[in-house]
Amino acid sequence: MDFDRLESVMRKLALAAGDVIMEIYNSDDFDVRSKSDDSPVTAADEAADAVISAGLRDAFPDVLLVTEEQADSHGQQADAFLIVDPLDGTKEFIHRRGDFTVNIAYVEDGTPVRGVVYAPAKGRMFFTRADGSSVEEQGPFDRGAVGPLSPISVTSPDNAALMVVASKSHRDQATDDYIGKYAVKDMRSAGSSLKFCLVATGEADIYPRVGRTMEWDTAAGHAVLKGAGGDVVRFDDHAPLTYGKPDYANPFFIAYAPGVDLKKA
Structure with a gap:
């Protein structure tokens, strides 16, 4: 896998998906239906999935793509694959609470090694760089130029607090x-x-x-x-x-x- 290209493609597709999600989110009404497992799905889930799937298949045609919204992909397996939830937190989206994300990841040998999480309503974008380190990008976001990046790191926890x-x-x-x-x-x-x-x-x-x-x-x-x-x-x-x-x-x-x-x- 070309990780430099993967970083760029995942980031751009997350932003593109976020744009179509927010267009529907800010509309007067959006269609909410139930899937076979009774979980909700909206037009935003499907529109974002179409954008991301087309972009990933174009950029990485030989890599298996597994996405929540395409049931036929759920029966396929590979040692390395791309995996997508185009709108994670559909219930938050429906209730207009803002805590929803676009999730795109690449898995190798059972481990997610690269990923992007974009919360368009919150204006927060997190992703792994080509070297595997994680950053948060400061908005406003542009699909072309990458904004200021801040390295992120877990804290040193205090088990008493x-x-x-x-x-x-x-x-x-x-x-x-x-x-x-x-x-x-x-x-x-x-x-x-x-x-x-x-x-x-x-x-x-x-x-x-x-x-x-x-x-x-x-x-x-x-x-x-x-x-x-x-x-x-x-x-x-x-x-x-x-x-x-x-x-x-x-x-x-x-x-x-x-x-x-x-x-x-």
Whole structure:
């Protein structure tokens, strides 16, 4: 893989997708339907998917593309693949809460090695550079010229006063019970893959997810967090969270900054 080209293409496609998403987001109304699993989908999901898929297939025609909105891609496997959630946080989008993202990632041998997470309504853009390090770009954003880049890094956590981030739309008692095992200084809620990015920037120390997710939900944020010095492990045995599973479904997991004293479930 040409990582310089991948960095440029993923960034530009995330911005292009963000533009079409925001056009629909700012309209008077948008069509909301249910998919076969009863999860919501909107015209913005589909429009963003079309932009990203066309761009990735043009740039990397020989690399498998797996995307949430194309069910026929979910049965395909490869050692290296691109994986996309064109609009992560559809519920946040529908309720106009702003915590939704465009997620594009590249996975090699089970690990997300490059990714971009763009939150167009928040004006925040995170991505891995060609060398694997993670940055946050300062807006306003331009598809041509890259704006000022700030290296991001996980914090050095204080296990006596941890900063925790949890899901805004999927918070439940099991999550609260697990968080209760830690000494928590403060807690915040966020939607979509922004939670990974808050750990990556040091705005949080740990993000536990006790609930169903798919690989396209997590791969880009996982890549950004790894590039910032963090990691993601399975909830049950703290083994690395891997990708390319037969159904692209994730087990429960914990995203964290090294130094957090992880508790067992």
